[in-house]
Structure formats: C-alpha cells, structure tokens
Amino acid sequence: MIKLYGTPPTRALRAMWLLNELDLAHEVIPVDLLSGAQRTPEFLALNPAAKVPVLVDGDLVVSESAAIQLYLADKYGDRFPGGGLVPDNPEDRARMYRWLFFVATEIEAPLQRIASHMFLYAPEDQSADEIALARRDGARMIAVLEQHMHGRDFVVGTQVTVADFSAAFVLDWAREEALLDDAPALRAYLKSMYARPSAPATIAESMAALDA
Numbered sequence: 001m002i003k004l005y006g007t008p009p010t011r012a013l014r015a016m017w018l019l020n021e022l023d024l025a026h027e028v029i030p031v032d033l034l035s036g037a038q039r040t041p042e043f044l045a046l047n048p049a050a051k052v053p054v055l056v057d058g059d060l061v062v063s064e065s066a067a068i069q070l071y072l073a074d075k076y077g078d079r080f081p082g083g084g085l086v087p088d089n090p091e092d093r094a095r096m097y098r099w100l101f102f103v104a105t106e107i108e109a110p111l112q113r114i115a116s117h118m119f120l121y122a123p124e125d126q127s128a129d130e131i132a133l134a135r136r137d138g139a140r141m142i143a144v145l146e147q148h149m150h151g152r153d154f155v156v157g158t159q160v161t162v163a164d165f166s167a168a169f170v171l172d173w174a175r176e177e178a179l180l181d182d183a184p185a186l187r188a189y190l191k192s193m194y195a196r197p198s199a200p201a202t203i204a205e206s207m208a209a210l211d212a
C-alpha cells in the first residue's frame, strides 16, 4: 500500500489531498518534527533533506510535495473523473507548470521566510526586518495571482489541475498570515477548493486538532 510520511498541517497536506482526490488507499505515517523524528537514520534514508512529506509507492521513494502531487497525477490520474489533473496539451501543461513554480518560489518561499524568522530559527537569528521584507515580497506576488484569478474557477483552463491542489494549500497558509485580506478572488477560490469533498483539514483545523 502507498505510504505517506507526514501529516497535516505540514506540506503533507498537499500529497494527502491528491491521494484523497484519486481515492487511493494509503497509510499515513506521522513524523514528529518537534521531537526531531525527521533526523533519524531511518527517515534520512528516505529523504536526506530531513523534511516531510515523503511518499513510498512500491520501489519508488519520492519527496518534495509538488513532485509527489505530479507523480500521483501521472500514475493514477486516469482514476480521476474527466481526467483533467494534468492537461493533455503541452501549452496548458506549460501554464500549469508556470503556476506550480510560481506558487512554490514566489509565494511559498516568502511564507517560509516569515515562519523561519517568527518561530523556526533560534531567537538570536530571527529578524523583524526579514519578516517585513518577506511579507512585502509575498504580498506583491499574491496580487499577481489575485489578478489572474478574476473570473476563473481554476488556475488553468476550466478544470481542476495539480496546480490547484498546490495553490490552495499555499493560499490557506497566506490567509493565516493575513496576506489575502486584499484578495477577494483568492479567498473565494480558496473557499471553493476546500469545499471539495476530498479536501483535507485546513492548516488551522489541523493545528486545532493537534492542540486538542
């Protein structure tokens, strides 16, 4: 059976969403990041970067949440009604890749900088200036996606694609940072993505479950 290492609220949420969307049987293996379980020799053998998620499917071990999503869509996408998870034609596929990379490098990277400087780095390495710059960079790029999403239901074309499951996770994170306050189209899009029956808990819901 497919194994997924990592649980929401981490980026494992991205992989879990595709597993649910494709109705694939899988086992979720929690990795306790706070206790350093990602740095055990067993886990480092799966991902030397010491990060979740990792997906194991037969002989394949794959890390990087977007790569996992693309793999699941490539391998099992024919299970999806309408088969639209990865567009057939190279032009729309290019558009999908554009937004996948845009989300990861232009929006997720500043969000990660904010998290690093707010609570992941040791207090002496944290910088309020860095947080302010990351917020500014993230907000500028969110405005670009907001503009793109006016009048659209999905990031590419008229059917859901892998890019939507990646973007929705990152936009939920941005919403938590109050970076969607001026982005009504993105808030509506996020709401519709998380209304899908396959959607895992949002970041806030997962955090609340952890705290309970």
Ligand SMILES: N[C@@H](CCC(=O)N[C@@H](CS)C(=O)NCC(=O)O)C(=O)O
Pocket: 009, 010, 011, 012, 033, 038, 050, 051, 052, 053, 063, 064, 065, 066
């Ligand atoms: N680019 C990677 C990033 C993975 C990542 O940063 N995962 C975090 C949780 S969301 C993690 O495992 N952090 C553990 C650590 O940094 O020690 C991906 O998209 O999979």
